[in-house]
Amino acid sequence: MELADLSPEGQKILSHVKANVVLNLLEAVAEYDPEAKKLLAGKKYSIQIMVAGGPKVFVEAKDGKLTFHKGRRFMPSLGLYFPKPIELNKMFSGKKAFVFPLIGGFKFAMALKNFKALMARLQYYMSGAPEVKDNHKAFLAKMLTCATAFGISEVANHDPYVAPNIEHMSDGVVEVFVRSDESIAAHIVKQDDRLYTHKGRSQERSNSRLIFKDVKTAIAVLTGKVNATLAMAMTDIVSEGNRAIIKEVFPVLDRLNMYMSVK
Amino acid sequence: MADKIYKFDKSFEMFRKAVNVIPGGIYGSKSPNFAVPGSFPYFITHGKGCYIYDVDGNEYIDFLCGFGTNLLGYGYEPVNKKVAERMAKGEIFNTASPEFVELAEMLVKRIDSMDWALYGKNGTDVTTFAVTLARIETDKKKVVMAKGAYHGTAPWAAPSEWTILDEKKNNLYFNYNDIEGLKKLFEKHRGEIAAIILTPYHHPAFGDSIMPSKDFYPAVEALCKDEGALFIMDDIRCNFRLHPNGSHKYFGAHPDLICMGKSLGNGHPVSVVMGTKDHYKAATDVYATGTFWFQAGALVAAMESLKEFERLKTVDKMMKTGKMLQDGLASCAKDEGLDVVISGAPTIPFMSFKGDKDLYYNQIFCSETTKRGVYLHPHHNWFLSAAHTEKDIDKALGVARIAFKAVRQAMGL
Numbered sequence: 001m002e003l004a005d006l007s008p009e010g011q012k013i014l015s016h017v018k019a020n021v022v023l024n025l026l027e028a029v030a031e032y033d034p035e036a037k038k039l040l041a042g043k044k045y046s047i048q049i050m051v052a053g054g055p056k057v058f059v060e061a062k063d064g065k066l067t068f069h070k071g072r073r074f075m076p077s078l079g080l081y082f083p084k085p086i087e088l089n090k091m092f093s094g095k096k097a098f099v100f101p102l103i104g105g106f107k108f109a110m111a112l113k114n115f116k117a118l119m120a121r122l123q124y125y126m127s128g129a130p131e132v133k134d135n136h137k138a139f140l141a142k143m144l145t146c147a148t149a150f151g152i153s154e155v156a157n158h159d160p161y162v163a164p165n166i167e168h169m170s171d172g173v174v175e176v177f178v179r180s181d182e183s184i185a186a187h188i189v190k191q192d193d194r195l196y197t198h199k200g201r202s203q204e205r206s207n208s209r210l211i212f213k214d215v216k217t218a219i220a221v222l223t224g225k226v227n228a229t230l231a232m233a234m235t236d237i238v239s240e241g242n243r244a245i246i247k248e249v250f251p252v253l254d255r256l257n258m259y260m261s262v263k
Numbered sequence: 264m265a266d267k268i269y270k271f272d273k274s275f276e277m278f279r280k281a282v283n284v285i286p287g288g289i290y291g292s293k294s295p296n297f298a299v300p301g302s303f304p305y306f307i308t309h310g311k312g313c314y315i316y317d318v319d320g321n322e323y324i325d326f327l328c329g330f331g332t333n334l335l336g337y338g339y340e341p342v343n344k345k346v347a348e349r350m351a352k353g354e355i356f357n358t359a360s361p362e363f364v365e366l367a368e369m370l371v372k373r374i375d376s377m378d379w380a381l382y383g384k385n386g387t388d389v390t391t392f393a394v395t396l397a398r399i400e401t402d403k404k405k406v407v408m409a410k411g412a413y414h415g416t417a418p419w420a421a422p423s424e425w426t427i428l429d430e431k432k433n434n435l436y437f438n439y440n441d442i443e444g445l446k447k448l449f450e451k452h453r454g455e456i457a458a459i460i461l462t463p464y465h466h467p468a469f470g471d472s473i474m475p476s477k478d479f480y481p482a483v484e485a486l487c488k489d490e491g492a493l494f495i496m497d498d499i500r501c502n503f504r505l506h507p508n509g510s511h512k513y514f515g516a517h518p519d520l521i522c523m524g525k526s527l528g529n530g531h532p533v534s535v536v537m538g539t540k541d542h543y544k545a546a547t548d549v550y551a552t553g554t555f556w557f558q559a560g561a562l563v564a565a566m567e568s569l570k571e572f573e574r575l576k577t578v579d580k581m582m583k584t585g586k587m588l589q590d591g592l593a594s595c596a597k598d599e600g601l602d603v604v605i606s607g608a609p610t611i612p613f614m615s616f617k618g619d620k621d622l623y624y625n626q627i628f629c630s631e632t633t634k635r636g637v638y639l640h641p642h643h644n645w646f647l648s649a650a651h652t653e654k655d656i657d658k659a660l661g662v663a664r665i666a667f668k669a670v671r672q673a674m675g676l
Contacts, residue, residue: 164424172621207621230282234275235301242621243296243642244469248424 001262003089009160012054014259015085016154018092019055021147022122023068024199026059028146029122030066032139036121040064045111048076048102054085059115066118076104077111093263094123141215142184144222146199149176149186151256152249153195162252166193169248172207179238180214190245195252208241224257269634273318274305281305291416292330298640302630310337312650315638323638324655326588328646331500331611334526334581335571336650342529342567349563355555362562369566370537375508377521377537381546382556386499387415389522389536390460392551394419396520396538397458397493400545405452407459407492409439411467414460414497439465439473442482449486458493459483463501463510464608466644469622471615472607480516493519493542499534502526503572504581504610504646529571531564577649578610584656585609585647591660599667600676613644616670624670631666632659 006014030036041064048058050072058073059066079102082088091097101108125132125143132140156166169190177185187202188195212218217236220226231237239246278295282288288305289295295305304317313336315325328334335342349362367380383389394406406419414420419430435452437444449456461483465473487494496518498510503526506513511521519542524534532555538546571577586609596603602617616624622641629641637659639645 161426164426168424227282229287229296230279233278233282233288233295233300233305238300239296240626241623242469251424 001258003086003093003095003262006086006089006262008085010259010262011085011089013155013158014262015051015054015082015088016158017151017256017259018089019049019051019057020068020070020154021151022092023049023057023059024146024150025126025143026118026122027066027068028139028143029125030118032142033121033125036066036118037064039114039117039121040066043110043114045077045107045114046073047111047115048073048079048104049082049088050079051082051085051088054082054088061111061114078102078104078108078115089262137215137219138181138184141178141181141212141218141222145176145178145184145186145212145218148222148253148256149188149197151260152252153188153197155256155259156195156252159252159255162255165248165251166190166195169245170207170242172242172245173202173204174208174210174245174249175202175206176210176212177201178212178215178218184212184215184218188249206241208243208245209239210246211238211240213237267635269304269319269321269636271301271304271317271319271321277318278305292643297642298633299626299630302634303638312336312338313648313652313655321636323633323636324651324659325638326645326647326651326659327638327640327643328526328648329530330643331504331525331646332528332530333650334503334577334646334648335529335568335575336648337530339529339571339650341571342531342564345567346531346560346564349560352559354559354561355557356559359557360559360562362559362566363557366562366566369569370535373508373569374521374523374537375512376517376539377509378540379543379546380535380537381551382562383524383534383536383551384532384553384555384558384561385415386497386522386524386534387417387420388553388556389524389534390415390420390495390497390499391417392549393493393495393520393522393536393538394458394460396536396542396545396549397495399548400542401457401491401493403455403457403492404433405435405455406433406457407435407437407445407448409461409465410436411470412439412460412462412465412497413468440476440479442476442478445482445486449490449492453490456490456492458495459487460495460497462497462499463505463514463516466500466607466611466613469642471604472611472613472644475514480514484517487519495520495522497522499524500644501608501611504578505608507572507578527568528561528564529568531561531568532558533561533565535565575649580649581610581647581651582608584651584653585612587653587656588612588647588659589614591656592663595660595664596667598664599671601667601671601674607644610647611644612647624673627673628663628666628670631669632662635662635665637662 043061046060050056058069081100087097171190173189175187185201188197213236221228221231278288306318307315309316315323370380418428496511498521501510502523511518520538522536589605589612604615607613625641629639632639
């Protein structure tokens with residue numbers, strides 16, 4: 001589906017997915033990539049993204065790190081205001097977008113330049129280039145796991161299509177991780193009719209676990225190259241614990257894949 | 264048997280082919296994901312008595328019985344012989360066969376308080392018919408059911424959630440045995456409730472079974488009478504495993520309609536909805552048919568099965584072996600210092616580990632038994648058949664001991 005073909009409601013949902021997934025991935029790149037670390041060294045700024053009727057999120061650069069946050073930040077260095085969700089979706093799809101910059105301080109130019117440079121590093125890892133696939137497999141798996149888990153929460157919390165699934169899902173924690181490298185992990189918490197995604201494994205005992213056998217499997221399944229049903233039957237993905245919760249996550253995942261396939 | 268760990272190479276190979284041509288490879292409750300993939304066979308070739316055999320040649324003592332269908336055991340000759348004879352003469356005709364009436368007469372005589380019978384093929388056919396009948400007769404839409412109960416795959420009852428399929432909007436849910444909650448529900452929706460549909464006792468997937476409290480059925484019946492709603496008993500899963508005259512008899516309940524299936528034909532496809540004479544007229548008003556609903560062979564299977572249930576006193580036999588299994592499991596668990604919850608009737612038992620609501624340990628336990636030839640499902644109640652012998656139960660308990668040790672290890676004890 002082309003971006004322009006998506007309904008206004010769909011644009012809004014996609015903007016929540018894009019804002020949260022892309023900026024979470026940017027945080028991950030900032031933590032992993034030596035180039036990004038260099039870019040962030042000594043930098044201190046914040047960028048607020050606001051979409052009319054859509055997500056409000058911000059990133060903060062401090063102490064050589066970039067962190068992602070939901071909500072509003074008091075006096076950011078730079079604000080990027082999108083008058084419609086489609087404009088944010090265009091920007092994160094590499095298309096020309098209509099955006100109002102809101103200058104919050106003298107650091108705005110540096111912040112924008114640094115942010116763009118970091119986004120270029122993210123693009124590099126998401127490019128699917130052979131050198132990335134060959135040399136950064138574990139990080140790629142981490143990005144995909146992170147993108148999927150954060151995307152699931154956004155779809156679950158904003159798409160009425162999956163509302164019955166969320167309503168039907170009991171409260172609890174679902175973990176997703178790679179057996180051979182448990183640093184590749186995320187967990188989703190269902191509470192008060194909403195899903196919340198966090199990086200890493202859960203500190204408390206999870207109700208359900210979805211475990212990829214190895215990095216290769218995680219990449220193959222999360223990029224759609226391997227049928228997830230087959231992978232589960234072949235035990236390349238193992239599901240443990242509360243199946244009723246997991247069962248309601250799969251339709252959300254299907255819906256996420258639909259949004260992520262919008263070009 | 265206990266020392267050999269099964270492999271499932273051929274099951275895996277066949278599943279790879281299946282996903283190419285069948286949505287999900289194997290769908291619904293037979294899907295590998297409903298059990299524990301890698302520890303259970305995906306394709307079964309045949310069965311005999313209480314034993315089943317998979318495509319890899321592994322043999323199992325089966326405690327799922329084809330989800331309850333094979334009450335007399337697999338390949339049960341006295342039934343199958345009569346069915347084969349009927350098949351040789353043709354089964355589906357332009358109209359009904361004589362067996363159509365003969366079976367109904369037999370059922371009306373056998374099933375307590377019921378006056379008529381109408382056939383389907385699966386449980387969903389007859390639960391859907393019963394609910395439709397109740398709606399037509401009462402001119403009301405809402406149907407009350409227990410949270411977590413399973414009543415089939417039709418959109419009004421299916422466990423999956425889709426916004427576009429809004430038939431469930433007329434469903435009202437209550438917590439099983441919560442009489443006060445049920446009263447409030449009836450009060451809140453006074454004049455709107457067509458029926459309450461209940462399994463004889465609560466046997467949800469992914470959880471322990473719950474027996475009705477002694478006040479439960481009298482309360483249900485009083486509420487239905489007061490509201491003018493029908494009481495439907497969904498006896499699909501329990502039928503002929505609690506009482507030879509219907510599970511309602513076992514609990515002293517008085518439903519208006521009863522749905523039965525699964526074991527009725529001992530693996531042959533036949534289900535039935537039965538009702539009291541008060542609902543005969545409404546039953547004639549609901550247009551009901553299905554190409555294969557009149558299949559003579561399945562009706563013969565039901566008749567022959569009913570005869571065998573009576574002759575062999577199957578309920579008594581299964582209660583005895585089932586109790587032996589339940590007690591044996593509790594004892595083996597205790598020996599390993601494990602606390603288990605045994606629930607359900609002895610003929611339809613289930614076991615979980617205390618405090619393990621997500622069934623992590625059930626998954627380990629049932630994987631360990633199944634890989635060693637004792638097929639126990641981690642998420643669905645089990646079934647005894649009349650083919651299980653005390654020797655089979657002993658063998659199963661021997662394997663269970665090994666599985667309990669594995670659970671103990673997983674618990675870090």
